Amino acid sequence: MGSIIGAMGCSSSVADRRSENVIRAAILIQKWYRFTMARLEMRRRYSLSIFQSIEYADEQDQLQLSNFFTFMLDHCTHPESVSQIFTSPSAPQVVDEDLCLKEFEKKIDVPDSYYGPRLSFPLTVEDANALLHAFRNEQLLHARYVLQLLSETRRVLKEMPNITHLSTSYSKEITVCGDLHGNLDDLLLIFYKNGLPSEQNRYVFNGDFVDRGKNSMEILIILFAFLLIYPNDLHLNRGNHEDYIMNLRYGFTKEVSKKYKDHWKQILCLLRDVFSWLPLATIIDSKVLILHGGISDTTDLDFLNALERNKLKSLMRPPKSVRNRQDQMKKRIPTTKPSKHIANQHVAGKTQHISSSGFTEPPGSNLPPDPALKEWKQILDILWSDPRSQNGCTPNKCRGGGCYFGPDVTAKLFERYNLKMLIRSHEFKPEGYEISHDGKVITIFSASNYYEEGSNRGAYIKLNPELTPRFVQYQVSKFTRRRNLRERVGTIESSALKSLREKIYAHRSELISAFAQYDINGTGRISVNDWAAAMESVLQLELPWRMLRSQLAQMNPDGEVDFMSCFYDLKMGQPIKEAQPALAETLCRYRKDLEIIFNIIDKDHSGLISLEEFSQTWRLFTSHLGIDIEDDSIDKLVLSIDYNKDGHIDFNEFLEAFHVVHRLEKKATS
C-alpha cells in the first residue's frame, strides 16, 4: 500500500512525477474519506433500523394492551371507569349533538386575563392567522374555543362523504402532506414555503396529525380552522393515529390532559367523535387515490364509500365476533414460566395480530358473513397497510395490523377502478418520500426529525393537472449552525442505543437464560455468533447484532462475548430496594402499558390511585399476561411507596422509577 505514494511514474521529468504523486495522493485521500463516510452512513442506517424496529414492536404491544382492555371488561374490577372509556361504537357522549356553540359559550367562561386568541364563528382567515400567530408564540387556545371549534368541525365533517372527489381543473395544483405527528414546526414550515390554504392553494392532509410530537392539539386546531374556512379546499383523511386508544399510548391523551386541566375530558370525548367522522380517502380527477396506509387484495372502494364510517371509533377494538376468535387463539398460547412464556407470547404476537387475512372464517363453518367485521377489516386495511415489492397480500407482521400489499395487488385495484396513482403515508422515510410499485405508489411523510433531531427530512407533494407529482423536501432545525454529518449521526445513534438498552434491560432474565443455553461450561462467555442468535431470539428486532455488539457488550481478547456486560451499565432510574429484580424488570417492561391503565382507572386525573386499585389491577394484568410474580412482593412494594400512608400512591412517580438509565451516559452529561 505504502508503495502507491513512493512509486515512480514512467515519465522522466520531476514535474510530471510530482503531479503523478499528487494524483495518487488524491486517490488515496478520496478512498480513505469515502471509507469513513460509509461507516458513518452505516451507523446512521442501523440507528434508524433500531428506531423503526422498536416502534413496530411497540405497535404490537399496543394491540396486546387492547386485548387486555377487553379482558378487563370481562373481569371487571372497575366497571364504569373502564367501560366508559372503552365501550364500543355507541359510547355515551358527554358532549351531545345539541350542545352547540351557544351552550359552550354559556357554560365555559373565558376570563379577562386570557390573552390568547378569541374566536367567533363562523371563522374567518383573520381567526386562522391569529391562531397561527398565537401558536408560534406558544400560547394555548382557550378550552371554550377548542370545544366550539371541534363541534363545528364535527358538524362539517358529517356532511362529507367517506371518499372525497376533487379535480385539479379549477385550481392549478394540489398539495398533499403526510404524517405530521404533532410536529407543529413542520406544519408551519409547509405553510411558510407553500402558502396558507385558500381557494387557490388546496391541500390534502393524509392522516396522523396527532401523537408523538408535542403540539398535536395545535395542529388539529389549525387544520380544523382552515377546514371550516375552506371546506372545499382543504381535505383531511383519517390516519391510524386518529384513534382514541392509540392516543392513550402515543401521547396525545396526555398532551390534552396537561394543556386543558379542566376540560380535557370533554375535549377528548368530542375528539373521539370528530376522528370517527374524518373522511377515509380522497380521489383526484378519478385517477389519484389518496389514503393513509394502503390497500389489500379485498379493498373495495364502493363498499368503503357506503359504510357508516363513524361507527368505528377505534380500530384497536375489533367487533365482538373477531374478539371471540382472538380469545380462542389466545388460549392456545402456553402460559408457563415467565422466561419462556414471554418469548412465546412475542412469537404469538407476531402471528396473532389483528390482520385482515388472519380472520377468514374457519373451514367448514357456515356462519353468515358478519357485516361489522367486514367494515372493520376494510378500514383497518386502508389505515394500516404498507406496500412491499413482492407480489401478493400478506399479514403485516411488523406492525401487527393491516397487510403488506405487492405490485400485483396495486395493479388489480388500479384496473378495477381505472386509477393511475396511489398516494399514501403511514411509513417513516428518511427522505420524506419514496416511490414504489413502478411509480404507481408514493409514500409521503411530512414529519421531519421524526425519531430524533436530524433523523430524516419531511416532504410534501405538489400535483399539477397532468397529475405528475413534484416533491418538496425540508427539515426543521433547532440549531442555528448547520451541524455536520458526524454530529448528526452521533445524536441519532446515541438516542437509538438508549431505547435499545431499555429494551435489553426489560428482557434481562430471558436474555440471561438464552445466553446460558449457549454457555455450556458456565464460563460467562459465548461466541459472537451465539450472542447474536440469543439477542435475536429474545428481542426479535431483526437488527445487525454483530455490528452492534461493540456498543452493547464487551468482548475478551480471544473474541468471546462477556454476556453479562450488556447489563453492567444499566440500572433503574431510582432504585427501590423493595423491588426484587424480577419484579423490577417486569415493571420496566410494562411501564408504558401500566401508565395507560392507571390513567384510565384514575378518573379524576389526580395522578393518584388507591393501593387496592393498584394491586387489583396489577394482579389482573399479570394474570392476563401469564406472568408468575408472587402476590405479596407487589403488596410490599406498593406499601413501601405510599410514603405518607394515606392509602394512595402517585403512580406516575412510581413508574418513573422503573426506567433504565445508562450509567456511562449519565457520567458523560454530568
Add this chain to the structure above:
Amino acid sequence: MAEQEKGRDGLIAEIEKKITEAFEVFDRESNKTVDGREIGCIIRSLGCFPNEAEVQELLAKIEEPDGFVHLENFLRVMTEVLLDRRFQPIPEDVILHAFEALDENKCGYITKEDLVKHLTEEGERFTQEEMEDMLVVALDPETNTLHYRDYRTKLVVDETKIFPFNV
C-alpha cells in the same frame, strides 16, 4: 485436516453472517435486495478500503438490469473478497504521506483552495456534496486551512472508539 476444513467452514459461515447483516441494514423491504448504489457503502462498512473503480468493477459482476443487487450474488463475491483479504486498510502513515504530498511547501497544512482543487479535479473526483461535507469538519474556520495531522487523528480516534468491528 478434517479439523482444518471445519475451521475454514466455520470462518466462511461467520463471514457470511457478517456480510448478510451489513447487507440487511440497507435492504429496505427485507426482500434480500438492495439498490446497487449502496453497494460501495456496504463493502466499506465491512472494513474494506476499495477505491471507486474497484467498487464499480465488483458491482458490474452482480448488478441486475434493474439496478438492484441480490444478497446471494453479493454474498458470493464478497465472501471471496474478505477471504482473500482484498481492499486492505490504508495504514495511518500512508494517509499522512498522502496529505503531505498535497502540502507543497511542507508547512503542515493545506489551504482550502488547494484541497478543493486536488480532490474535485483529480483522481476519483469528489462530488460537490462530498467536498462540502469534508470541508465542514476538516477546515479550521479561522484560517480556512486543513491541519492534516489533527484532522487525521480526530477521524481515526473517533472511528476506532465507536466502531471497532472488523472482519
